[in-house]
Amino acid sequence: MFATLRLLFTCATGLLSLNCFAYAPLDHLPSGSRVSIAIEPLNSETPYLTTSNREQFFPPASTLKIVTALASKLALGDEFQFKTELQSNQRDLVIRFSGDPTLTRDHLKQLLQQAKQQGISHVRGDIWLDNSAFTGYERAIGWPWDIIGVCYSAPSSAITLDENCVQASIYSNDNGTTRVYTPEHFPIYVTTAAKTVSKQQQESTRCDLELQVSPDNHYQLQGCLVERSKPLPLRFAVQDPSLYTQRTLHSLLTQLDIKLDGNIRIGSPTQNHFQSVATHYSVKLPELLQTMLRKSDNLIADNLTKTLGAQHFALPGSYGNGTQAIKEVILQHTGIDLARNKITDGSGLSRNNRFTSEDMASILRYIWQHDEQLGLIALMPSSGENGTLKYRTSMRKAPIKGQLIAKSGSVYGSYNMAGFGLDKNGKPSTLFIQFVADYLPMKKGDGKPTIAPISQFEQLFYQDVIKFSQLKPKK
Template sequence: MDAVRTDPESPSTSRAPAPVRHRHRKPKAMSAAARRALVLAATAPVAGAVLAGPSSAFAADKSTAAAATVPDAAVPVDDADSTMAAKLAERVNNPSLAGDGTLSGVVLDSASDKVIWGHNASTALMPASNAKLATATAALNELGPEARFTTKVVYSNGTLTLIGDGDRTLSGDDLGEMAQTAVDGLKAAGVTNVKVAIDDSLFPEPTMAEGWRPDYYDDQISPVRALSVDGKLSADTALDAGKVFAAKLADRGVTVDGDVTRGKAGTGDVPVAQKLSPTVAELIRTMLKHSDNDMAETLLRKTALKAGQPATFEGGTAAVRQVLGERYGIPLDNVVLHDGSGLSRATRIPAATIAAILDNATEPRNQYVLGPILDGLPVAGEAGSTLGPEYARFDDPNSKCAVNKVRAKTGTLTGAVALSGLTQGKDGRWKVFSFVENNSTAKTSEITDAMDGLAATVNGCWA
């Protein structure tokens, strides 16, 4: 099946471990130019440095963390890194990865940003859902982790208008509560008949992104609108939400005249009810944990608007590039973005850039803003996430040792499989890795098994 929804999207049933955090600042901040030269040039193992222990469930003890102050240049490649790099060099030749396809891969030491291993690291490939990491970074930076979206109901001249604000978590129960609030006000005013309209004008009329296939609709994603209900795929999610709202009103004793129509609320309309979304931080966690395409594209448009761009694919991806390149100094060499979800078959991102995005989220100075990215990464073996056992991840003899030890974003399209995340290596230091494979002729299950094996190799449990 050609789509990111081959990554499962059922609700998580277990609590993810605490996110990776650094206990101390890195010894030395790197310039964007230095990072670019260091990461994109990766073709072989180089010297690494000890990682300051993260303040999380995976943290090394304080004495280990406190010792992580040796200058980078004085730290040679240790045996664990050398062994891991050598094993990766062998295992990327797995026929499921090598074959007729192309693999872009890199492993960084998170404390120093040094490259431990690289293979075609600057080769830009289809990243599938790994593109959501770029979307998440921009959304958190522009909107802020505590921001919420507000769905509203207003009244004017006998019409209740439901106004969308991009909350993809809005449910039928939420609309029922809003309907009850509206009904209470209407009855108090002696109104028993209304018309219902929807206003989803926050976003322009939906279009398809470059690189999207027509059959994505009603299978992988809905046309992107500012109003929806219950996260359902639909040709018109806004109209569906309006119909549900109208039904909730009728259930509560108010007669709805005629069909639900599309309109635009006026500035003088009377506020009647509203519903706040979860925070952007919570939305990001959900988007990443379940690889939610609709949420990614909605967040892309909200990010665009906050950045002063039009709420389109072009405006959203321009905002993403600005945040990544100008705000965080992440290298964008060879990066081509066409959407927020990674469904586009025209999007290209090298593994080196994906690793830099993740590594950026581990910086102590970025913890408050970008921490939800680390929180949202699926955990190997986590039921209900895209790395859950129900999808046969980390369950073969080579990778099952890494269950609960790897946090990573998955990505799957026909002809593209990706896995990028973090794990604590055999030496106790945290590693950032990214593996992106395109055009293998092997079965998807064989490719994902091989990818999981690479992550287990970085962890060191598959020696």
Template sequence: MYHSYNQGVKYLAITRFVVFFLLASCSSSRFASFESKLESAPLNRSFHSLVVFNIDKQKEIYNHNGGRYFTPASNTKIVTLYTGTKFLPQQVPALKYISQNDTIYFEGTGDPSLLHPYFKDSTAIRFIQKYNTVFWHPYNSSEDRYGPGWAWEDFDTYFSPEKSALPLYGNVVTLFNVPELKASPELFSDSVQVKEAKFRREEFQNQFYLNPKIKDTIEVPFVTDMAISQRLLRDVLGKEIAVVDEFPQGPKETFHGIPMDSIYKRMMHKSDNFLAEQILMLASSTLSDTLSTKTAINTMLDKHLSDLPQQPRWVDGSGLSRYNLFTPNSLVHILKKLHNEISQERLFQLFPMWDATGTVDTWNHPGFQPFIFAKSGSFGNHYNLSGYLITRSGKVFIFSFMNNHFRVPSHEIRTYIFATLKSIHERY
């Protein structure tokens, strides 16, 4: 009885929310009534905003709290995507190097794809292998291992690998125990114990624990340092790697790897935090000899995002930090820039769809083709969705629907969001 009552209240609230949204969109004189009803819904104890922009008419059709600051979570990856498109070429800049006969001096650019468990790219490895003598310059980054404001207890989780100038294997150890215990890269095989433990790795050392009940393959970040990277490089190259303090005199060349769009798509569709952080480091490699997320962010804010309606507080590429603050107005503005500067076909391939291939596990709306191309952003008590919406008549709208500090289950927030966006799709 209690469950049925709650379900009834929930769907009644959704219906009222959508009805009052439609009334509000018909006449500005009804906005006050809409705002009142919106605040009386279960969202009234949280902080929320909706901004909708009609691209065809270049006109904002609705704005509620659009100028207020929200914690964006992974909506930050939209800004990271835009940063990549402004600074990076079509192919990832994998290495910077100087070659002298059969000797190569190289340094990392932050390219995340090298030997990555998903990309499995070894293009740069094959390039380096052509040289008999290899020198590596590892001192070209000002980055800490984590971004500011990241949660310390995430150190053993797959979504929180350390940042580095020369990431290898995605900076994670891939572990599996069926039919026998194996680790990739093999360097860590002797550092894995099959046992129950509070964490999957010791916080400051590469000692790993695999719960015997886990039968699936798991990824655990490893502690990165110069010695570990040198050993991994030696193993995969099959030759010694010498470390040098500085490059020889002369201009550096850039060796390019896989298409950047494959990295962007993986970041957006899987909300991959590691790829997002490394994209900002990659961007900084085109601006300075020292890799720095802060350099990429500051250059974007000064050069390409100086016209945002409200200037953000932006501290990382992934949105893991709760220090990030963006307004929905600013996210809509960035989404407009992306739509203006990138073909819609390419753009909609980079953004996840609200269907079983992207944002939700199942598509439960027969008679409707997926019509939302958007990036979600969530962590505890926060759920945001920003992107593009195709209406029934084929118009393209930009929207940002942000929700912070709620205490209801997040699936109720997602239900609100979809019901509202579906009503806009049907009406226009």
């Protein structure tokens, strides 16, 4: 296996003199996988080892968030904050949303409380929810239909509340039925027609728990739930954020005893002369980026992308102008031309995204060269210690734990990593790229626990990253 790849594999002369060889860790990956990897010293552009397919395209998955983070730092700056403002013209209220991915029900309540403290206890007109900051699709082209109900694919919307994500739970009943529970403050509807079955029944019938969603924030569970003594926690992506916020606002008005004569409307009012009543700001950009990178938060990434588009083109933000803004901002500030890469969103969730390992290496090198100004490396996950890398099988133990700073990324068939190897003083000394695509291992039917092929490959590859990162420089 990997006969073609081995012919492409080269080992360059760096601090160690190496001859071309078949890279043994690749033997652990299933036949048919595509791989582009590299380990490069940061003080030189001559790689320690690399594949020669550095210009081929791979799905970057969430490693794309590194690119989004760099563009955000360059264009928006560390002082950037999302702003949500409540305004009044003595008759109507308008809430100007900006796509704040961290805005919560409590924040919205605080805005209304401040309004009431200023004497607004009776709205004689309408309340407008201004969604004009963004336009176009709330899900990027290339997002699979079968994940739109789960929170990591929450829609990217100007009116965003509670991360566009709600919680529920499903219970198995003794009579073969199921029941669901949803906290009262979530204005959604969840029903279940799922059956409770034994593990053996589930395996023999291949009946899984399935989720059906509808645009009015109605969720129905179908299929089978394996009997269990404790409830199964569920998290649903809000399908219509504007409707969700509209219903939440109705609830808050009742709770705060604020009377509304008119309606809660979606859009921007035509009237003028609105004055600011109360304002909520998100945390500043570095904290947003830390959450985005360490937790791989898709909503933050995509709402920042649309914000970049809005600022760069002075238009409502969209996936189209946001991803173009990312390319133009990076070219203008760094000289790195990403024109050949296909960028469809800022999160990496779209299956349409394509990126080369060569260009990802250029992005990483720039980040390292300007780390004093950017401060991005400290915001990324550390192997086996925090974020999405804390419990990664290939990173949890020595010698890899704590020796890499990197961003992971995975979509169907792809397992990626991009980041830095640390020297013995804990400072970045190498950059490395791992793009693995078309990874489709055969399932073993004996039921015995095994280490996944990707984990076996990664352990060996990351050990090499560390080895090269901690080489003693020549005197």
